[in-house]
Amino acid sequence: MSDLMQKIQDCGATVGIIGLGYVGLPLLIRFGEAGFPLMGFDVDARKIDALLHGESYIKHLSIEAVGRFLADKQLVVTIDFDRLKEADCILICVPTPLTEKLEPDLSYLLDTTETIARNLRPGQLVVLESTTYPGTTEEMMLPRLRRTGYELGKDFHLAFSPEREDPGNPRFHTGNIPKVVGGATPRCLELAVALYQKAVSRVVPVSSTRAAELTKLLENIYRNVNIALVNELKVLCGKMDIDIWEVIEAASTKPFGFAPFYPGPGLGGHCIPIDPFYLSWKAREYDFATRFIQLAGEINISMPYYVLDRLTEALNRQRKCLNGSKVLVLGVAYKKDIDDDRESPSYVIMELLMERGAEILYNDPHIPRLKPGRKHDFRLESIPLTEETLRETDVVLVVTDHSQYDYEWIVEHAPLVVDTRNVTKNVGKGREKIFKA
Numbered sequence: 513m514s515d516l517m518q519k520i521q522d523c524g525a526t527v528g529i530i531g532l533g534y535v536g537l538p539l540l541i542r543f544g545e546a547g548f549p550l551m552g553f554d555v556d557a558r559k560i561d562a563l564l565h566g567e568s569y570i571k572h573l574s575i576e577a578v579g580r581f582l583a584d585k586q587l588v589v590t591i592d593f594d595r596l597k598e599a600d601c602i603l604i605c606v607p608t609p610l611t612e613k614l615e616p617d618l619s620y621l622l623d624t625t626e627t628i629a630r631n632l633r634p635g636q637l638v639v640l641e642s643t644t645y646p647g648t649t650e651e652m653m654l655p656r657l658r659r660t661g662y663e664l665g666k667d668f669h670l671a672f673s674p675e676r677e678d679p680g681n682p683r684f685h686t687g688n689i690p691k692v693v694g695g696a697t698p699r700c701l702e703l704a705v706a707l708y709q710k711a712v713s714r715v716v717p718v719s720s721t722r723a724a725e726l727t728k729l730l731e732n733i734y735r736n737v738n739i740a741l742v743n744e745l746k747v748l749c750g751k752m753d754i755d756i757w758e759v760i761e762a763a764s765t766k767p768f769g770f771a772p773f774y775p776g777p778g779l780g781g782h783c784i785p786i787d788p789f790y791l792s793w794k795a796r797e798y799d800f801a802t803r804f805i806q807l808a809g810e811i812n813i814s815m816p817y818y819v820l821d822r823l824t825e826a827l828n829r830q831r832k833c834l835n836g837s838k839v840l841v842l843g844v845a846y847k848k849d850i851d852d853d854r855e856s857p858s859y860v861i862m863e864l865l866m867e868r869g870a871e872i873l874y875n876d877p878h879i880p881r882l883k884p885g886r887k888h889d890f891r892l893e894s895i896p897l898t899e900e901t902l903r904e905t906d907v908v909l910v911v912t913d914h915s916q917y918d919y920e921w922i923v924e925h926a927p928l929v930v931d932t933r934n935v936t937k938n939v940g941k942g943r944e945k946i947f948k949a
């Protein structure tokens with residue numbers, strides 16, 4: 513047995529995680545719980561500082577374990593990437609966003625790869641976890657690592673294993689979500705499988721890094737396309753005066769062959785709106801147009817405009833116009849009960865509302881103030897939800913369904929409620945004030 517395999521089997525291999533965000537931090541904790549010595553790397557010194565002071569920057573994640581690992585000297589967190597040499601297994605969890613032109617932005621990954629190459633030493637396993645198009649691991653990372661003169665599968669090992677984190681999901685977490693793994697060589701695969709088997713309940717090996725890369729994209733494209741389908745049907749149902757949510761609930765009683773997806777005000781988050789474009793971009797190299805992705809993208813991107821139309825219509829029925837109306841947006845996180853507002857549809861809607869002269873207020877129990885983002889700069893603070901604030905708005909727009917919201921009470925005190933999530937379905941009194949969007 514090789515030194516590295518032996519160390520993995522004994523849980524003695526030092527696991528270094530690059531990028532301690534929504535994916536990297538829970539992964540670090542899981543490997544720590546499995547007993548591995550740990551190193552956490554991030555370019556953001558504030559994150560490293562927060563961890564050293566026992567503060568979590570991810571609201572739904574308890575980092576008590578991190579404090580324990582630090583105290584027991586099981587964990588080092590650092591911005592000093594020269595220390596990558598000390599890690600036996602390096603797992604990469606850095607962002608893979610899109611550029612302004614909706615093309616893959618691999619700059620974070622390529623920077624990281626160069627840094628690893630500068631610190632590579634024989635006997636290391638490098639695994640990419642960030643979502644990306646098929647071919648990234650072996651076309652973009654491998655040549656850079658090979659320039660060191662070290663040989664793949666002998667001196668160093670390379671694999672891809674997509675993250676399947678679902679922040680805030682109480683049922684599934686890093687430890688009990690099966691992990692797909694593809695290796696650049698059979699030996700790379702063996703080592704990566706052995707490593708993950710120590711930390712997660714089930715490991716699913718596939719034949720190549722490209723198959724593993726596409727697996728992640730298929731999962732996210734599947735969601736993207738199905739959400740587009742129900743979004744399109746929602747618009748049709750609006751015209752036909754049929755309740756789309758009632759229809760989905762009824763169809764969900766079919767015990768086979770149907771998985772429910774729900775319409776919404778537009779896509780949000782770091783994965784579903786972004787990842788499909790990684791594949792359509794790569795497909796162009798093969799003279800291939802990914803038409804489902806294109807169509808789903810068009811429909812999903814149009815949803816905030818649909819919400820805006822419905823909101824305008826709702827105000828109109830009360831003889832009010834959007835220009836000058838006070839709109840209270842409920843929720844800027846992209847989904848329920850988390851503090852992640854990346855690519856949130858709330859921002860697109862808020863921008864459209866502002867362009868049309870509406871005054872925007874917002875409430876989000878998880879996001880107290882809006883920081884300037886890549887595409888927007890609202891500089892607003894979450895206002896408290898009181899009878900008075902509700903009464904003083906012209907319309908309340910429900911975008912995110914946080915558990916804290918009491919819709920019965922909101923509908924009672926707001927003059928008008930536009931509901932994009934079907935969260936007011938059980939509200940009794942004041943139904944005439946509710947408008948579905």
Ligand SMILES: NC(=O)c1ccc[n+]([C@@H]2O[C@H](COP(=O)([O-])OP(=O)(O)OC[C@H]3O[C@@H](n4cnc5c(N)ncnc54)[C@H](O)[C@@H]3O)[C@@H](O)[C@H]2O)c1
Nearest residue numbers: 531532533534535554555556605606607608642643675677
């Ligand atoms: N958030 C999710 O739910 C989720 C789920 C599945 C997959 N993913 C994928 O996982 C990857 C990471 O996503 P995330 O949500 O954890 O992002 P994130 O922004 O929360 O975390 C990324 C971290 O990497 C750090 N970083 C950036 N550049 C770096 C560099 N050059 N070296 C070291 N650290 C660097 C950032 O400071 C940040 O802390 C992405 O590819 C994403 O698509 C995310």
